[in-house]
Amino acid sequence: MVQISVILPVYNGASTITDTIDSVLGQTFQDVELIVIDDGSTDDTVSVLETCNDERLQIHQFENAGQGESRNRGAALAQGEYLSFIDADDLWTPEKLESQWQALQTHPQAAVAYSWTDHIDEHNQFFRSGPHLPFSGDVYKKLIISDFVGSGSNVLIRKFAFEEVGGFAPHLTPAEDWDLWVRLAANYEFVVVPQVQILYRTVTTSSSFNLAKMEASxxxxxxxxxxxxxxxxxxxxxxxxxxxxxxxxxxxxxxxxxxxxxxxxxxxxxxxxxxxxxxxxxxxxxxxxxxxxxxxxxxxxxxxxxxxxxxxxxxxxxxxxxxxxx
Known part of the structure; x- marks a missing residue:
């Protein structure tokens, strides 16, 4: 059984998913499986995935159901003791999983490890800083006030804790990350890795962020x-x-x-x-x-x-x- 299962949901991500996969399979922590959930892509995503020759990679295809459901589908297939999630256009630094896994070994009372986030542009270049906050332990109150974790591509979670709180709530997309962090924090401690290890992609020419949907969720x-x-x-x-x-x-x-x-x-x-x-x-x-x-x-x-x-x-x-x- 592997230690860490990484779940990568993708919908029409052919242009970025190769870099994302490379950042996962190139981790210094190698005892991982990478579960890609193709969420009904209509571009060349599957063809791109099939060119990746690594026994740790699994490809599963489903009809389109959204990111939250895709993450839950991947978690249901996971064999690892720990779960991590990454979006199909984000990147990790090479030591991300190892640092977070070690943080959870050092803090056995914690169920979630998270790191700091910076933003990159379409060309993988630094764009701006993300949340760099040092909170560990009981962070329930702080997460109620604001989602300081930064993105769904951040955390490493003990699988039993993810299952205990019921996973992502797909009907709350795109705010389902925040909802899950709060439910986890109500029951378990968090531990921070105070290093930038998540590179969150911001398309600098886009205004596609759905304000009405984010407000409603x-x-x-x-x-x-x-x-x-x-x-x-x-x-x-x-x-x-x-x-x-x-x-x-x-x-x-x-x-x-x-x-x-x-x-x-x-x-x-x-x-x-x-x-x-x-x-x-x-x-x-x-x-x-x-x-x-x-x-x-x-x-x-x-x-x-x-x-x-x-x-x-x-x-x-x-x-x-x-x-x-x-």
Whole structure:
């Protein structure tokens, strides 16, 4: 029996999946199986997969059911004592699995290990930093406030814990990661590996992030969280909602903001400020208002030229880092 089962769900990922597979099979920790779940791809994904000659790789094809269900399907097939997941366009540094596995050996009371994340672009080049937070032990309260893990490509989980909490909830896509982390943290400790080991791909020319779907699934996750949270944590509800709407504000204005998305940003920002009035004291809020305003008023070409020339004036990265965990 292998130690670690890596589950890789893919839908039309022919252009990136080879690099992703190489980053898994090239790990310093070699006692792994890689279970690829093809989620009904219609491009050349399967043909690309079939060129990979490694006995640790398994390919399973299903009708399209979404990422959450694909991850659960892979977990059901897994033989390993530990589970890890990676999306078909993300990458790992070579020591990711070994570092997280060792962290769980050193901290037997923990069921989840996670590392730090940075973002890369379409060409595998560094784009920006992700969450670099040092939380270990009982992180339940902190995960209720905000999903600091960063992505579904991050964690290493003891399989029994994943099964105990019921795996991913597919109907909560694309917020199903956060939902699972919270359910795990309610029952088990986490341990951090304080190194950047997950390279999360951001397509810098894309505005395909589905804001409406993320808002709807986030609201469902927050409802589930506070339906199950103990009485002494119920007062976190407003702060939790404030942080989530702050995240949605950022996503609405990220990369190549468009007029419709900028209008949505005003609504998200208003809700973020309503739930978390402390945001009024943050200077980045006025940069957010300015970025949203010019995105509504200017044509796309003029907007991108202005954002490029006045990058510092319109930089809203700080919005993601103003999180009150205490």
């Amino acid at each position: 986030s609201l469902q996750v927050m409802e589930r969280i506070f339906a199950q949270a103990p009485p002494d944590l119920q007062d976190l509800a407003q702060r939790c909602r404030g942080h989530r709407y702050k995240y949605l504000t950022y996503k609405a204005l990220d990369l190549t903001p468009q007029r419709q998305r900028a209008r949505a940003a005003f609504r998200f920002l208003a809700l973020a400020l309503w739930y978390d009035p402390s945001l009024w004291r943050r200077r980045v809020i006025w940069k957010v208002v300015l970025r949203a305003t010019v995105a509504v008023l200017l044509p796309q070409a003029g907007l991108m030229s202005l954002l490029t020339r006045q990058r510092k004036l319109f930089d809203i990265e700080a919005l993601l880092f103003h999180i009150r965990f205490d």
